Amino acid sequence: MRIQSVALAAALALVGGAALAETIEVQMLNRGEQGVMVFEPAFVQAQPGDVIHFVPTDPGHNAETIEGMLPEGAEAFAGELGKEVSVTVTQEGLYGVECKPHAGMGMVALIQVGAAANLDAFTEAANAMRGKGKERMLEDLAQVQ
Numbered sequence: 001m002r003i004q005s006v007a008l009a010a011a012l013a014l015v016g017g018a019a020l021a022e023t024i025e026v027q028m029l030n031r032g033e034q035g036v037m038v039f040e041p042a043f044v045q046a047q048p049g050d051v052i053h054f055v056p057t058d059p060g061h062n063a064e065t066i067e068g069m070l071p072e073g074a075e076a077f078a079g080e081l082g083k084e085v086s087v088t089v090t091q092e093g094l095y096g097v098e099c100k101p102h103a104g105m106g107m108v109a110l111i112q113v114g115a116a117a118n119l120d121a122f123t124e125a126a127n128a129m130r131g132k133g134k135e136r137m138l139e140d141l142a143q144v145q
Contacts, residue, residue, distance in 0.1 A: 021049040028061035028099060037102040039109035043140040046089050046113045053086045061099045068125040069096025071118045093117040106132030110140035
């Protein structure tokens, strides 16, 4: 009887944890509050298990991870142009995201999931970026806690 109670408690904890997951919408825009070719919001704070839902409010955008800007064990993703993409973030750390066609114009975003476990490696990769993408990523990085 005691084993069944423990198993039931564990199952309820798992279901309860899933119910707490949040869906966070990020719009991909030609023009937003931060200028042209932006993700809004460009900095997202999430928890493991949350879903980040990228919406191409304007055509011609995608959302994909930036090489070297993922926590250890996190899966890279690449959405199609003009299509919505949802990603469940599972690993704690910093995730760099870009719109491939507009990254050079600064269309980048930063997702912080829990603790910034990969801060040093992420900062190094951000400093290796160029142009407006680097400028915006470093602005977003300044918000990391």
